[in-house]
Amino acid sequence: MKTILITNDDGIHSPGIKALKEAMEKLARTIVIAPDRDNSAVSHSLTMNRPLKVSKLEDNMYTVNGTPTDCVALGIKKILASPPDLLISGINGGANLGDDISYSGTVSAAIEGTMYGIPSIAISVGGEPPFDFRGATRIAAFIAQKALNDRLPENTLLNINVPSGHERYKIRVTRQGRRLWEDSIHETHDPRGIPHYWIGGGTPLMDPSEDTDVYVFGAGCVSITPIQLDLTNHSGISYLKNNWKLEHN
Amino acid sequence: MKTILITNDDGIHSPGIKALKEAMEKLARTIVIAPDRDNSAVSHSLTMNRPLKVSKLEDNMYTVNGTPTDCVALGIKKILASPPDLLISGINGGANLGDDISYSGTVSAAIEGTMYGIPSIAISVGGEPPFDFRGATRIAAFIAQKALNDRLPENTLLNINVPSGHERYKIRVTRQGRRLWEDSIHETHDPRGIPHYWIGGGTPLMDPSEDTDVYVFGAGCVSITPIQLDLTNHSGISYLKNNWKLEHN
Amino acid sequence: MKTILITNDDGIHSPGIKALKEAMEKLARTIVIAPDRDNSAVSHSLTMNRPLKVSKLEDNMYTVNGTPTDCVALGIKKILASPPDLLISGINGGANLGDDISYSGTVSAAIEGTMYGIPSIAISVGGEPPFDFRGATRIAAFIAQKALNDRLPENTLLNINVPSGHERYKIRVTRQGRRLWEDSIHETHDPRGIPHYWIGGGTPLMDPSEDTDVYVFGAGCVSITPIQLDLTNHSGISYLKNNWKLEHN
């Protein structure tokens, strides 16, 4: 029987991971290993300055006092006897689109799985809270089944974003767009009047390119983006060699 | 006069950022905005669950109770009156090579700068501690001067790794290699005998490809890798469309 | 109808607070406000460097991303419309005896309640884990009923310790004894070989005085100690005036 490793960044008590677990149980044996607390925007943080504690809540359900990346590393290397057939991270409450995926704990968990050679999926539901996870649950089941049967491109994960509350969806395969934020740093004051800055909110600048995750999600479709581990700008290599002449010293 | 924004992930009291500041002061006006504490392996974490406090230590030197990414965002959006001409992050104590750059707070600070359109550089010194920052300081000055004069490839930062303690260096422009770790999760026990896991250490599996950062650094050269913001596996898009037929529903 | 405010330091998902809630529901309307995570040994910490988030899990059950003291302050000042008739903190997994109560989040929550003029009780079960909360639950119900009917000494809370797994108990009213620990700091090493110290475990030095909480608990009885807010050594005042002659300058 196949095994699916489930994690997230909203923490083990969030509704999205419960919905995801129910959907995955129809496909394979599941094991949940998730942070004990909200880890939104922790990116690909790995906890190296202290040891991590794994707590067993019930059979095949564990919590870690660390990040989503910690959960995946401990799950694959220490908790599971053999590597899972699939890793799925989510369902995140809030979209992970464009440049923002770089901050995302949800997507980073899938990056970590991909590093270990595990087919990996990140799935998020976006729109206005409270989120309706039903559509994303159906999409998760559909794509997870495909990923169990068929192979993913090498060193590549899928980043899926589903609009909240739709009845029927179109799926679009996209590239990562731009998503910069305006007015996303807010000044506030502590009780002694000292200024602090709170990051969040603001207005996203829309990416006008129709083949991007940002655009497609904004148009009410499910966006699926293949994300790779290699961050090299390959054309930049020859530019730096030829124009900057960096190797001529 | 040009302005260079300096940050790091080892924290404002680390020797690497002091060496870097001295080197940059010969090129331009500098402003240091760095975490108040070690933030190694925090990746591209953005602090959104609490406000951030900016403390001015002296003129043009600030500390933030947050991550390197927080420092860059606050610096560009709130502290600096106009965008800096260059961002440089480091000098990190410890190499940032291969897959590991995804965990790196040093590299993520340069990613954040690149998102805002600022030419950005991450620089690390690797080898056995204690680190000798002198070689990396000279390389930092050389590349920063080039980046102030010449343009970088679009949406691309430079990730520089310098071996500790060499006298003369060869520079090589590289691609990001693979760097997986064996035996990097260690079991320990708390005083009550409960097991915990501590991530770190272990043995890196060497990437045998001679054009990678991992290989070139291992051979005693300075590695410079152009890193891009776009994580899309572009060839994967057509694969998913044609083989998985994801858009035919 | 009377209202009982329930909190703890082991976090809202711990078994001790669930057992306590069940027992208190037979006596009065209950409201649970507890930390979202284990806060053992946080003492009387108050979170002032960041704002606190109150999350409603269900009717009359709230969690706070802070300390037990934060929970009590927010509960009395912001969440409850009128002050509760009783505050009870626990049931802690692990005894809080002798000098150790000064570190205890469980006892500190009751100190905070007492500061606001609320009759307050801290209750812990000690011995070997896993803890049997049944005896402590019965004692909690018995003492809580008394505290709802009768008055406590002014500015004074009750610190109750119940041995785990007994069938029948003797109750003894005690004073706070001494409880020093030997060998309670353990050297460990991180994966890079750097030494760290882990506090915990060790051997308690027994207090030989038969009227102390430490002795009575060790003898298998329930210990109830009245704890006051005033920390002044009143006889020390005249000593410092007369022997140190501090006021003669």
Next chain:
Amino acid sequence: MKTILITNDDGIHSPGIKALKEAMEKLARTIVIAPDRDNSAVSHSLTMNRPLKVSKLEDNMYTVNGTPTDCVALGIKKILASPPDLLISGINGGANLGDDISYSGTVSAAIEGTMYGIPSIAISVGGEPPFDFRGATRIAAFIAQKALNDRLPENTLLNINVPSGHERYKIRVTRQGRRLWEDSIHETHDPRGIPHYWIGGGTPLMDPSEDTDVYVFGAGCVSITPIQLDLTNHSGISYLKNNWKLEHN
């Protein structure tokens, strides 16, 4: 030669601990062991859920990634070869008066020292920031010299509060007064509009009793309060035995 252990809760980089070190160096050999970061209001927290790292900054100056209580315990048990002759904690920026001392990391460090049998002093400067540490520095030297020569009451520490910016002081030996705060919890909102509560600020209700620390400090004098480890309300023991009849079961 005698040895003085110096710690604080504002962190090793704060001006108060630097002023205190200078003053103590004239009296004895000093060793500084302090938190790496601001630990205000951490009370008597002991870090037991992770190991602690001790970093040596220079000879006889160490920093710990933990609380003031952690610093004292590690200092006495692990760093120092023999117990110090005196422990002094501060100079805190901000008064520690009345009920507030229960939250104070500064006072708790002195409580920890007293538990280990070390004569211990907590010293704070209060009033309007920025604080003038000169007066408190002179008082610290005067009282520390007395404590090195003469004995303190058993199991008792001194809590000293000095008004900022005075030229000449009267010293008064006081008892701990009441200091409750009005309007000390402030509602704020995160960037998504979700309410949070920030504790701090507000108006202290003055204690009208002329023999209290609160009153005496308010009148511009130096307040010195002897604080004991025993928290028992001794008269409450007979009340609970006789009126509640707790031992008659």
